[in-house]
Amino acid sequence: MMTGGQSFVSSPPTFSNDGKKLLVCTGFTVSIFSTSTGMKIVELEGGHTDCVTSVIVLPVAMSSSKLMSYCWTSSLDGTICYWDFDSAELINKVNVQLPIHSMVIPNISATGTDKKASNHYAFVSVEDVNISADENKALRGKIQIFNLTNSHRVGGLLAETRNPELLSVSKNGEFLGITNKRKLHIWKIPAKDFRFDEIKKIKLHHTKNLTSLAFHPNMRMLAGGDVTGRILIWIGFGRRKFARNSQIDNGVKDATDDENPGVRGGDDAASCSTWHWHSSAVKFLFFSSDGAYLYSGGKEGVIVVWQLDTGKKKFKPRLGSPLVYFTESPDPSLSCVSCANNRIHILKMPTMEITNSIAGIKLPFPFTVEHKGYRTRVAYEQTNGLVAVLTEDYCVQFYSLFDNHEVSEVQVCKRNFQPVDDVMLYVALVAISDDGSLMGTIDVKLPEESLGELISLKFWMRGSRMAEYSLSTIIYEPHSDAGVSCLAFRPGHGMAVTTSFGGEFKAWVHGSHFKATDQLIQRTGWRCQSVGSYKGKPLSAAAFSADGSVLAIAAETVITLWEPDTNILVAVIGDTHSPITELSFIGKSEYLVSLTHGSKPQLAVWRTSKLGLFWSYKLFAEALSSSRDESQFAVLVLINSPYETNVNEDGVILLFDVENPVPVATWMVKKAKGGSLAFLHANPSFHESEATDGEKPTLLVYVNGDHEYIIFDPHSKDNITCKNTQKSHLNLEEAGRFGYASLYGDLSKSNLKQALVPEITFVPSEKPWETIFSGSSHVLPPLTKLCTTFLASLLEKRPNIDD
Structure with missing residues (x-):
C-alpha cells in the first residue's frame, strides 16, 4: 500500500543549518528535500499519527563547529517528537494530550553533539477538544508551556482564544506573539530558565481583524497585517510594561516622550505607522536578517519588499498563486516562499530569482461560478500510473501516483493567471485515452454582461516523453451554444465522442489530408464524423465498451446504445428515476453500470444482452471506476447527505463483482466529497504487490477531496490501516x-x-x-x-x- 498527495504548504517549512535541506510538513510525516535539486532525500515517519503542524531545527552548537541535525516536531495527535533528521531517527517523544496547531521554542540552543535536549521550553497553541465547538463563545484555543527536558507542563495558560492561533517568535526568542481578532497579544519571555509569573504581556489594538505578525530581528519593532491589506508598524512596543534592559532597545523613543503618533487607545508603543499596497488579507510578514527590509505577501501572488527607512517598495511578481509563508535560511543567499497551489519556490537572495521548485499535487480550487453539468474531476493515465488534475491557472498537472511527484504541466489556455481577478475562464473537463496517447480538454470563457461566452474543445497528442502533450486541434463551440457534458475516447481507435445538454452528441475522428501544391504537405487534425441525438433529450454521459464496438450514451433517464462507425441506434435500455450522470462498461463483460443523482439516486447494473436491469441499489455514489481486465467495479458512496458541502464528509468504497450484488469488500474513507477512484496496473517500483503468472496485479487508487491518495491491492489480505482507510x-x-x-x-x-x-x-x-x-x-x-x-x-x- 502506498500513500501520497499530501499538502506541502499546510505549515511553514524550515531550513537546515547549512541551508542545503528543507524540512516540510507533509501529512503525518516530515519530508526533507534538497534545496539544490528539489528532490526528496528522506522522510521522518513513525513518530506521529496525525498531521504534523510545525518543525523546528536546532541551531548550530555554540561549543562545536559541527552542524547539528536535530529538530522538534509537533502534531495534531498531541505529541512533540525529537529527531535526528540526518539518520531519520526518533529520539524522544513528549505527550501534550491535546491537538497542537502551532509550536515555537524561544531561546533554543543546541548543546554539542548530545542527543538529549537541553532545558528547552516549548510554547504550544492547542485545541481543547473537550469543549464543544457549538457552545456559545467557546474558548477552544489555548496557549500552554511545556518543559521538553522533563516532559511536564509549566504554569497555567498564557491565553485563551476562540480558535487555536499561529504563534510567532522573535529571532532572539525574547518576544512571543499571536493575532486575535483586532488585537495583538505580545509576551516578553525571560531568558533561559524562568518562572511562569515572570512572563509579561501587552496588547496592541487595531480597527480591523489582524492576519499576520512579525518581529524585527534587532529593534523593538513589530509589523502586523490585516484583512484589508494594510500593514501596521509598531515601534517601541512595551516600553512601559517590559523591562528597560531589553536586548533590543535600539530605535526606541524615551519613555518621557509625550507624543505617540498613530498609537491607539493608550497602547504601550512609541509610534505606529501604516503602509498599504495589498488588496486583500496579508498572509505573511517577514523581516530580513539585517533588519533593513520587510517582506509581505498575500492573494495577489506577489512578494512585496518594503525598505523600512524610506517606505519604498519593489516586487517579485508572477508567482502564479496566492502566497502563504515566507521562510529565511541560515544561508543568507537562500529563502523560500510557500504558495497556495502546493508548491514551494526556492529563492536566490537578494534578487529573489527562483532556482528550484518543490511541487506537490495541485490542491482543489473552489468554483465561484455555477455552470450546468460540469463536474470538475481528475482523469487517469492508467498506463503509467498518472493522475491528471485540473488547476486554477488553466493547466492540467500530471502527477505520478507511484513516485509521488509532479511529472509535467500542460498549459491549456495561453493566458496569464492573476489570483485576484474574477473567474472569467476555467478548464472544465479533461479526458485521456486508455493508452495515454490522446488527451482532450474543454475550457470555458464566461460571458461578460451575458455576451461573449466561448466553449473550446481541444485535442492533444502525446510526444516522445511521458505526459508531454502538444496541441493538435482547437474546435470552438463544438455544440453551438450548448455546454459539453462529457468527453470520452474510443479504445484502440482515433475517435472521441462529446455529449451536450443541447440534446446532441458528436463523434470526432483523427485523420490526415494532403494539400495539393507544388510541395506535398500532410496535415493531421480532428474533424466531426457524425452527429446523433435521441428525441431531443439532454445527453449527460457517454462510455465505450472495452473493445470499442459499442457506444453507450445517457439521454436523461434512459441509456442508448450505438454503433460508433455508422452512428446507428442499436437499442435503448430501461428507465431510471433520475437523470443519469455517469456510465461505465465493466471490463470486457456485457454489463454496464450507471449512476444517477438527484432526489432518487441509484447505482444500477445493466445487462446489454438482455437489455434489462440486472441489479441495483438506492444510494448516492460520488465516483465510479471499472476494472479493465476483471468483471469488477468500485464505487465511492457518501455516508451522509449528498448535498453536504463539507469536504471532510466520510464515505465508503464498495468493491463489487458484477455477478453478485453483495460487495466483495468495503473500506471506510475520509474526505469522500469530491473524491475519485481508478483501477491501475502495478508499477514495478510498487514492491508491496508481486505479479503472479507474469501478470501485473490490478490496484485500486482512491483520491480524496483534498487530492490526497492511497494505492492498494483490493484483493490482498496484507493491506495495513492508514489515515484514509479502516479495516x-x-x-x-x-x-x-x-x-x-x-x-x-x-x-x-x-x-x-x-x-x-x-x-x-x-x-x-x-x-x-x-x-x-x-x-x-x-x-x-x-x-x-x-x-x-x-x-x-x-x-x-x-x-x-x-x-
Missing part, C-alpha cells in the same frame, strides 16, 4: 453466515477466499432474520425458499445422536 477484523469463518450466504449456502473455500477478504466491514447480526431479506427485489429467490430459510434460522439445530 475490519472479520474472519473468514464468520463472513459466510449472514445475508445471501444464509439463502444460497456456503461458498466453496476457493471462492470464499477470493470473494471475502479481511477488509469487509459487514458485521454478522445476532438476529439473522434482520438481513435475510436485504437486497434488490428482482434478484431475491422465490418466497417459498425465503420462508424455509427464515424458519430454519429461528430453530436451534442439534446433532442427531443415535441411542
Whole structure:
C-alpha cells in the first residue's frame, strides 16, 4: 500500500543549518528535500499519527563547529517528537494530550553533539477538544508551556482564544506573539530558565481583524497585517510594561516622550505607522536578517519588499498563486516562499530569482461560478500510473501516483493567471485515452454582461516523453451554444465522442489530408464524423465498451446504445428515476453500470444482452471506476447527505463483482466529497504487490477531496490501516453466515477466499432474520425458499445422536 498527495504548504517549512535541506510538513510525516535539486532525500515517519503542524531545527552548537541535525516536531495527535533528521531517527517523544496547531521554542540552543535536549521550553497553541465547538463563545484555543527536558507542563495558560492561533517568535526568542481578532497579544519571555509569573504581556489594538505578525530581528519593532491589506508598524512596543534592559532597545523613543503618533487607545508603543499596497488579507510578514527590509505577501501572488527607512517598495511578481509563508535560511543567499497551489519556490537572495521548485499535487480550487453539468474531476493515465488534475491557472498537472511527484504541466489556455481577478475562464473537463496517447480538454470563457461566452474543445497528442502533450486541434463551440457534458475516447481507435445538454452528441475522428501544391504537405487534425441525438433529450454521459464496438450514451433517464462507425441506434435500455450522470462498461463483460443523482439516486447494473436491469441499489455514489481486465467495479458512496458541502464528509468504497450484488469488500474513507477512484496496473517500483503468472496485479487508487491518495491491492489480505482507510477484523469463518450466504449456502473455500477478504466491514447480526431479506427485489429467490430459510434460522439445530 502506498500513500501520497499530501499538502506541502499546510505549515511553514524550515531550513537546515547549512541551508542545503528543507524540512516540510507533509501529512503525518516530515519530508526533507534538497534545496539544490528539489528532490526528496528522506522522510521522518513513525513518530506521529496525525498531521504534523510545525518543525523546528536546532541551531548550530555554540561549543562545536559541527552542524547539528536535530529538530522538534509537533502534531495534531498531541505529541512533540525529537529527531535526528540526518539518520531519520526518533529520539524522544513528549505527550501534550491535546491537538497542537502551532509550536515555537524561544531561546533554543543546541548543546554539542548530545542527543538529549537541553532545558528547552516549548510554547504550544492547542485545541481543547473537550469543549464543544457549538457552545456559545467557546474558548477552544489555548496557549500552554511545556518543559521538553522533563516532559511536564509549566504554569497555567498564557491565553485563551476562540480558535487555536499561529504563534510567532522573535529571532532572539525574547518576544512571543499571536493575532486575535483586532488585537495583538505580545509576551516578553525571560531568558533561559524562568518562572511562569515572570512572563509579561501587552496588547496592541487595531480597527480591523489582524492576519499576520512579525518581529524585527534587532529593534523593538513589530509589523502586523490585516484583512484589508494594510500593514501596521509598531515601534517601541512595551516600553512601559517590559523591562528597560531589553536586548533590543535600539530605535526606541524615551519613555518621557509625550507624543505617540498613530498609537491607539493608550497602547504601550512609541509610534505606529501604516503602509498599504495589498488588496486583500496579508498572509505573511517577514523581516530580513539585517533588519533593513520587510517582506509581505498575500492573494495577489506577489512578494512585496518594503525598505523600512524610506517606505519604498519593489516586487517579485508572477508567482502564479496566492502566497502563504515566507521562510529565511541560515544561508543568507537562500529563502523560500510557500504558495497556495502546493508548491514551494526556492529563492536566490537578494534578487529573489527562483532556482528550484518543490511541487506537490495541485490542491482543489473552489468554483465561484455555477455552470450546468460540469463536474470538475481528475482523469487517469492508467498506463503509467498518472493522475491528471485540473488547476486554477488553466493547466492540467500530471502527477505520478507511484513516485509521488509532479511529472509535467500542460498549459491549456495561453493566458496569464492573476489570483485576484474574477473567474472569467476555467478548464472544465479533461479526458485521456486508455493508452495515454490522446488527451482532450474543454475550457470555458464566461460571458461578460451575458455576451461573449466561448466553449473550446481541444485535442492533444502525446510526444516522445511521458505526459508531454502538444496541441493538435482547437474546435470552438463544438455544440453551438450548448455546454459539453462529457468527453470520452474510443479504445484502440482515433475517435472521441462529446455529449451536450443541447440534446446532441458528436463523434470526432483523427485523420490526415494532403494539400495539393507544388510541395506535398500532410496535415493531421480532428474533424466531426457524425452527429446523433435521441428525441431531443439532454445527453449527460457517454462510455465505450472495452473493445470499442459499442457506444453507450445517457439521454436523461434512459441509456442508448450505438454503433460508433455508422452512428446507428442499436437499442435503448430501461428507465431510471433520475437523470443519469455517469456510465461505465465493466471490463470486457456485457454489463454496464450507471449512476444517477438527484432526489432518487441509484447505482444500477445493466445487462446489454438482455437489455434489462440486472441489479441495483438506492444510494448516492460520488465516483465510479471499472476494472479493465476483471468483471469488477468500485464505487465511492457518501455516508451522509449528498448535498453536504463539507469536504471532510466520510464515505465508503464498495468493491463489487458484477455477478453478485453483495460487495466483495468495503473500506471506510475520509474526505469522500469530491473524491475519485481508478483501477491501475502495478508499477514495478510498487514492491508491496508481486505479479503472479507474469501478470501485473490490478490496484485500486482512491483520491480524496483534498487530492490526497492511497494505492492498494483490493484483493490482498496484507493491506495495513492508514489515515484514509479502516479495516475490519472479520474472519473468514464468520463472513459466510449472514445475508445471501444464509439463502444460497456456503461458498466453496476457493471462492470464499477470493470473494471475502479481511477488509469487509459487514458485521454478522445476532438476529439473522434482520438481513435475510436485504437486497434488490428482482434478484431475491422465490418466497417459498425465503420462508424455509427464515424458519430454519429461528430453530436451534442439534446433532442427531443415535441411542
